Amino acid sequence: MSEIWLTNAWYVAGWDAEVDSKPLARTICGVPMLFYRKLDRGVVAMRDACPHRMLPLSLGLREGDSIRCKYHGLKLGPDGVAQEMPIRTDPVNRKVCAETYVTHERHRFVWVWVGEAALADPALIPDLWPCSSPDWAFDGGYYPVACDYRLMIDNLMDLTHETYVHTGSIGQPELMEAPIETVVENDEVLVRRWMPGIDAPPFWRGALGQEGLVDRWQICRFMLPSAVMIDVGVAPVGAGATLERHDQGVRGMVIDVMTPERATSHHYFWGMARNFQVQDPGFTARFKHQQSGVFIEDVAVLEAQQRSIAANPDLKLSAYRIDEGGVRARQAIDRAIRDSKQVQGGAA
Numbered sequence: 001m002s003e004i005w006l007t008n009a010w011y012v013a014g015w016d017a018e019v020d021s022k023p024l025a026r027t028i029c030g031v032p033m034l035f036y037r038k039l040d041r042g043v044v045a046m047r048d049a050c051p052h053r054m055l056p057l058s059l060g061l062r063e064g065d066s067i068r069c070k071y072h073g074l075k076l077g078p079d080g081v082a083q084e085m086p087i088r089t090d091p092v093n094r095k096v097c098a099e100t101y102v103t104h105e106r107h108r109f110v111w112v113w114v115g116e117a118a119l120a121d122p123a124l125i126p127d128l129w130p131c132s133s134p135d136w137a138f139d140g141g142y143y144p145v146a147c148d149y150r151l152m153i154d155n156l157m158d159l160t161h162e163t164y165v166h167t168g169s170i171g172q173p174e175l176m177e178a179p180i181e182t183v184v185e186n187d188e189v190l191v192r193r194w195m196p197g198i199d200a201p202p203f204w205r206g207a208l209g210q211e212g213l214v215d216r217w218q219i220c221r222f223m224l225p226s227a228v229m230i231d232v233g234v235a236p237v238g239a240g241a242t243l244e245r246h247d248q249g250v251r252g253m254v255i256d257v258m259t260p261e262r263a264t265s266h267h268y269f270w271g272m273a274r275n276f277q278v279q280d281p282g283f284t285a286r287f288k289h290q291q292s293g294v295f296i297e298d299v300a301v302l303e304a305q306q307r308s309i310a311a312n313p314d315l316k317l318s319a320y321r322i323d324e325g326g327v328r329a330r331q332a333i334d335r336a337i338r339d340s341k342q343v344q345g346g347a348a
Ligand code: FES
Pocket: 050, 051, 052, 053, 054, 055, 069, 070, 071, 072, 073, 074, 086
């Protein structure tokens, strides 16, 4: 099977709040890893398999910044290197070690670099700037999803699905009527929809705090290796908002980061940043709860889609015009995988 994810890339391993002193086990791009914080709050990422008999180290016991295997007591430091052997009087063999991975915290997430450590440049972390801007409020949640991470990207790059998947929550007929355009800018893919002079839906009317017609936008932005940031909002008609610049009204950024777990499962980190009522933590909590209900509707559909793909191996996915954003995103991923191979091949 050809590769379906980029290895030399940053992936979200967890929310900042999920990673603590107790080990968190999470398989990233097919590699079982454990994550924990040291006493200085720095994050350790290590292969979740004891070098001795492969018991998951995440079952082990923390000792200072080290971890001791729960089976025979091998103790490894945060660099993955043995500090004590199972029989403590045995000389320490420093060749005994578990692989460790480079991590970086940014935009409220812990990111891990799965590939070649020497290439792990924090500048390559997707620019989810609203998640860490002081002028915006941001929070969200996590779902494990039993489908190929690219099916979630397809879903997020095609918001026509809102009408049917989210009938009772955010779906609206006008979303089907507005024309969309798809633009590729370097490695980014944008799907843009501009809805001028419409009645603001209830959520946005409340956010704006006034009646009257609005211009509304939805701009889905795919970023390598697997993030989708959706710029949504409304501005009063005549305020001068455009597809390119629209800070005249209220604006939200739906944040979606998909981390492959295995070929047909992924970790889905979701949330929303907003630039209105940023000092209201109650709004943040209520909105997170509401969003969790909307996104679980996607999870149910995508897991059923994945099961159907597995049950119909003789059929192929079709792509219609609404799928262009997802198709372009997949092309960007495939291109990056090819380029990454060439860099490695050239260096060898
Ligand atoms: S399996 Fe970990 S010490 Fe034996």
